[in-house]
Structure formats: C-alpha cells, structure tokens
Amino acid sequence: MAEPHRTLFHLAGRVAFVTGAASGIGRAIALELGRCGAQVACADINAAGAVDTVAQLGDLGATGLAAPVDVTDYAAVQQALAFVRQRLGPVSILVNAAGWDVPERFVDSQPATWQRLIAINLMGVIHTTHVALPAMLDAGYGRIVNIASDAGRVGSSGEAVYSAAKGGVIAFTKTIARETARRGITVNCVCPGPTETPLLARFTEMNPKLVDALRRAIPMGRLGQPADVAPAVAFLVSDGAGYITGQTLSISGGLVMS
Numbered sequence: 001m002a003e004p005h006r007t008l009f010h011l012a013g014r015v016a017f018v019t020g021a022a023s024g025i026g027r028a029i030a031l032e033l034g035r036c037g038a039q040v041a042c043a044d045i046n047a048a049g050a051v052d053t054v055a056q057l058g059d060l061g062a063t064g065l066a067a068p069v070d071v072t073d074y075a076a077v078q079q080a081l082a083f084v085r086q087r088l089g090p091v092s093i094l095v096n097a098a099g100w101d102v103p104e105r106f107v108d109s110q111p112a113t114w115q116r117l118i119a120i121n122l123m124g125v126i127h128t129t130h131v132a133l134p135a136m137l138d139a140g141y142g143r144i145v146n147i148a149s150d151a152g153r154v155g156s157s158g159e160a161v162y163s164a165a166k167g168g169v170i171a172f173t174k175t176i177a178r179e180t181a182r183r184g185i186t187v188n189c190v191c192p193g194p195t196e197t198p199l200l201a202r203f204t205e206m207n208p209k210l211v212d213a214l215r216r217a218i219p220m221g222r223l224g225q226p227a228d229v230a231p232a233v234a235f236l237v238s239d240g241a242g243y244i245t246g247q248t249l250s251i252s253g254g255l256v257m258s
C-alpha cells in the first residue's frame, strides 16, 4: 500500500472521465485525481494502457476503471460515458487529454494527416463535451479541463494543423465556458509546454538536437514532466476553483508567459 497522499484538493465522491489516460500527461492526471479521492474512468484507445493506469490507481488506494474508446467516434464516446455512468455514477469531471501529433512541414503534409489531427485533437474534445455536458447541466455542477497546447496560442513550426486544432480547442473551451457559466460548470484549458512523453519523443527522435534547444529556451532550464501538469488540473477541477472559467493556463517552465 502506498503512502497516504497529501493533497490540497478533495475530490471524494466525484467521478472523473479522463481521455488519453493510458499514457503521458493523461495518465499523470488520472493518477493525481485518484490521489485526490475521485473515482477515475481511464478512457483511451489504448485499452491495455488504460488497464495499466487503473492498476496504478489501485496501488495508490484509488478506484478506477478502464473505458476503452476512440474519441473520434461519437457513438463510441456515448457508449463509453454510459458505461462509466452505469458503473461509477454520473460524471462530474471531464478531462480531455487524448491527443496526437506528427512533426511535418505543412507543405509536405497530406489531407489524411490533417483529418486525423483534427479528428483526435479537436473533434474528440467536441464529442466528449457534447455527451458529458447534459448530465452536468442537470446536476448544476461540472468541471471540464481541456489539454490544449501553446501551439494553439503562439504557433509552432512543424505543427500547423495540430496548432489549428489546439487553437480550436481553446476557442471552443471559452465558448462552452460562457454558455455554462451560470449553471455551476467551469471549463478551462491547460497548455503544457514541451513535456517528456511518447508524443514528444516522436519529435526528439527525428531531431535529437531539439532537447538541448528546448532546455536552453525554457526559462526553468528543463523539459516538463507529466507530473508537472497534473496538479494544476486537480486544482481546476476542485470545488475551490469554482470562480475560474474560460481560462488558458500554460504549464511550461516559463516558456510562454501571458
């Protein structure tokens, strides 16, 4: 049994649906929410990875279940949320961390890649939000955090369509925040800076000098870790963050300041 975790945020009694929970940032968020007392549905296209995260939740003394889902498929998202509601109860916390990217100059990229980038990074968020929101509106309570990217705010070479999708996520977040602000629901974005995950490894494997260049550019002098991102998400989904909505928070060691 792990050491009892000290946390400022109390999520006992809440059910969280975390997409991308099989890996990287989504997994760290799932574990952090579990430490705070939430029951966590680990939603991911990678079913085996989601099961691993659930096992790690168990090691922490937290409760979770794997909810295999392809977020690009609206019907599958409906099924996954219905399954979680049936097993754990109504979902009051939604965290959209599923994402995908491939480094490529825009002129060299192809429509099939653009469609996949938009389907996962933007439509995935739209799908889960549309399915989860009615129950939050009925309950008069909800917390949504979308993991966007500073690429969606300041652009990023080699990530044109990904940046467009993340910019779309930020705009979508603000609009849903406005539409739900009087209904007990908050909707915010978190923008990780370069964070050591399998997604970033696709970039650094293609360009090994990138890691040093990023370290030099980041004021804190190091890349982010998934665990750097998770506590901010736990805060934003907590009761105490109830007067914060429509915001975009960079977690980047100072790389992007706003």
Ligand SMILES: NC(=O)c1ccc[n+]([C@@H]2O[C@H](COP(=O)([O-])OP(=O)(O)OC[C@H]3O[C@@H](n4cnc5c(N)ncnc54)[C@H](O)[C@@H]3O)[C@@H](O)[C@H]2O)c1
Residues within 6 Å of the ligand: 019, 020, 021, 022, 023, 024, 025, 026, 043, 044, 045, 046, 049, 069, 070, 071, 072, 096, 097, 098, 099, 100, 101, 120, 147, 148, 149, 150, 191, 192, 193, 194, 195, 196, 197, 198, 199, 200
């Ligand atoms: N790592 C970074 O430097 C960085 C920076 C900014 C933003 N982000 C964002 O953070 C989020 C998490 O990324 P990460 O770096 O942890 O990457 P990751 O590759 O480690 O994790 C992404 C997860 O999303 C899942 N996923 C992909 N397509 C899916 C689909 N169709 N349906 C359901 N799940 C799907 C993958 O299986 C994986 O478990 C993403 O939204 C990413 O865009 C990452």
